[in-house]
Structures are given as C-alpha cells and as structure tokens.
Amino acid sequence: MAIDFKQVDFTYQPGTPFATKALTDINVTIPDGSYTALIGHTGSGKSTLLQHLDALLKPTSGTVTIGERVITPTTSNKDLKSLRQHVGIVFQFPENQLFEETVAKDIAFGPQNFGVSEADALKTAAKMLALVGLDASLLERSPFDLSGGQMRRVAIAGVLAMQPKVLVLDEPTAGLDPQGRLDMMEMFARLRHEQHLTVVLVTHQMDDVANYADHVIVMDQGRVVKTGTPQAIFKDPQWLVEHQLGLPKTTAFAQQLMAKGMQFDPVPLTEDQLAAALVQQLPASAFGGATTHDE
Numbered sequence: 001m002a003i004d005f006k007q008v009d010f011t012y013q014p015g016t017p018f019a020t021k022a023l024t025d026i027n028v029t030i031p032d033g034s035y036t037a038l039i040g041h042t043g044s045g046k047s048t049l050l051q052h053l054d055a056l057l058k059p060t061s062g063t064v065t066i067g068e069r070v071i072t073p074t075t076s077n078k079d080l081k082s083l084r085q086h087v088g089i090v091f092q093f094p095e096n097q098l099f100e101e102t103v104a105k106d107i108a109f110g111p112q113n114f115g116v117s118e119a120d121a122l123k124t125a126a127k128m129l130a131l132v133g134l135d136a137s138l139l140e141r142s143p144f145d146l147s148g149g150q151m152r153r154v155a156i157a158g159v160l161a162m163q164p165k166v167l168v169l170d171e172p173t174a175g176l177d178p179q180g181r182l183d184m185m186e187m188f189a190r191l192r193h194e195q196h197l198t199v200v201l202v203t204h205q206m207d208d209v210a211n212y213a214d215h216v217i218v219m220d221q222g223r224v225v226k227t228g229t230p231q232a233i234f235k236d237p238q239w240l241v242e243h244q245l246g247l248p249k250t251t252a253f254a255q256q257l258m259a260k261g262m263q264f265d266p267v268p269l270t271e272d273q274l275a276a277a278l279v280q281q282l283p284a285s286a287f288g289g290a291t292t293h294d295e
C-alpha cells in the first residue's frame, strides 16, 4: 500500500505561544511494496512524519493519502479505525506496551478489539508467535517472564496480528545487543517478503539502511531534503556530513581505500558488495593462486 504526502505542514500546539512547526511542505511518496528508510538527525521530524502514516497526527495543511484514504486537516477521528488496521506501527521499545496476563491474550487483544471472536483471535495469536520466531510453549506464559528480546517479538506479533499492509518500525533494534539487532533486522526482511509488506524504517543505523532499504527519505529541519536509493544517498559523503548523517561502515572503509588510490564504481554499501569489488581488483596472488618460481 502506497502512502503519499502532498504539501504537508504540521505544527504542534498551533495558535499558542508553544507552537512548534515540525513539518514543512512535505511532498513525498512511500512506494507500495518498498522498504523505505526514513533518516535524519535528532529533531528533523521523523517521528512527526511517522505519526502521519496512520493518521495519529493529521496535517495542519496539505493531504496524506494512505492507500485509498485521503487524510486532510479536517478528517474526523471517527472512521480511522480501518485505516489503522492497515498500518501497523512498532514504536520504540514496544515491549513497554505489553499488559495482558498471557502472551496469547496480548497478541489476540488487537484483533478482538476489531471484533474478531476470542477463539479466532487466539488462533491468530498462535500463528503470529510462530511468525516472529517464538515457540508455541510461550503462549500461556506471562509476557513479563520473557527475555527482553522475546518480549519485543511478542509486541511485534501483536502488531502483525492486525494483518497490516504497511509495517512502520521506529528504531526497532534500540537497546538490543549486536546479535539481537541482526536477528531482528533479518526477521523484518523475512516478514516483508512472506507477508508482502510495505516497510517504513526510522533509524539512525546507516548500516541497516544499506543492508535492507531500497528507498530512502532524508529529513532535515522538518523538510525532506533528499529521496532516492541507498546508492544515490550515500554517494556524497560531504553532503551527508552537512546534514549530520554518517556513512555505512563498509562505505566509510571503501572511502578510505579510495583515498589510497583504489577505485570503486559504484562505491560499495554492504560487506558483500565490498568483498565482490575487492576480489575483482586484487591480483590473483592475494588469494594464494599465484604461480611460484619453483613451478
């Protein structure tokens, strides 16, 4: 499902002395089926834009079209329920929102709230638990007895139980160790394909942008300052510095090699791309394949 912003402005507490303009003239599309990364330094407007993706916030002016629904400043809050079913948002530290006495009930809560019978919702819960890679034996456990990583997966299963078309992830790996982060990112990549999701990832991790996204939106001071593929976004290190953004680790390393005379075109973004580019450039002797003088 595509989401389209047209001339969107957003001001917090408008008309008061505390008014803060957080979005200015946003014209951007999140393409259907894309894995879109939303990046920008702190305070650039990412969270504000994210809350427009399921009309938690409505534009102060302009329109947001979410699938078939057009959200304007005057859209009533009443009939937004079905829209919210289609756009699942995993907020930062989603495990903090768990509250039911069992894992099964927690995951089933959303569908039941939308009128699904308890029996059907519990069946869905079991399916969703498997989808996030957890064992069925956890269904009757208290979510509060689980590890932090397991709790986060249960919370994500609760979002997936609504069978959203768009999955929005706000810094989903914050607080996880490196292996936990990798496992979580791989899980989202798998879910995207299995569930045919459009994914929107808000992140400060440029490696995740390079490894997973196919479309990037860069924000600065409430405006979208660039959109494009990761390749296009990361090809200008100077521009990124000016917008207080970094490079993926692999790209930074490739830049160092380029400073010493190596050439890459395109500049690699991922370890796989760097390895492939190096294999092409290094002499065969570097791989132990050299013929020796004794032969």
Ligand SMILES: Nc1ncnc2c1ncn2[C@@H]1O[C@H](COP(=O)(O)OP(=O)(O)OP(=O)(O)O)[C@@H](O)[C@H]1O
Pocket (backbone or CB within 6 Å): 012, 013, 020, 021, 022, 040, 041, 042, 043, 044, 045, 046, 047, 048, 049
């Ligand atoms: N509830 C609020 N009330 C008033 N101003 C707010 C509110 N939330 C955010 N802002 C302001 O809106 C602007 C954009 O903030 P936003 O949280 O959207 O940025 P962000 O890019 O998500 O930042 P971060 O990376 O730190 O999460 C900032 O100037 C911020 O201070």
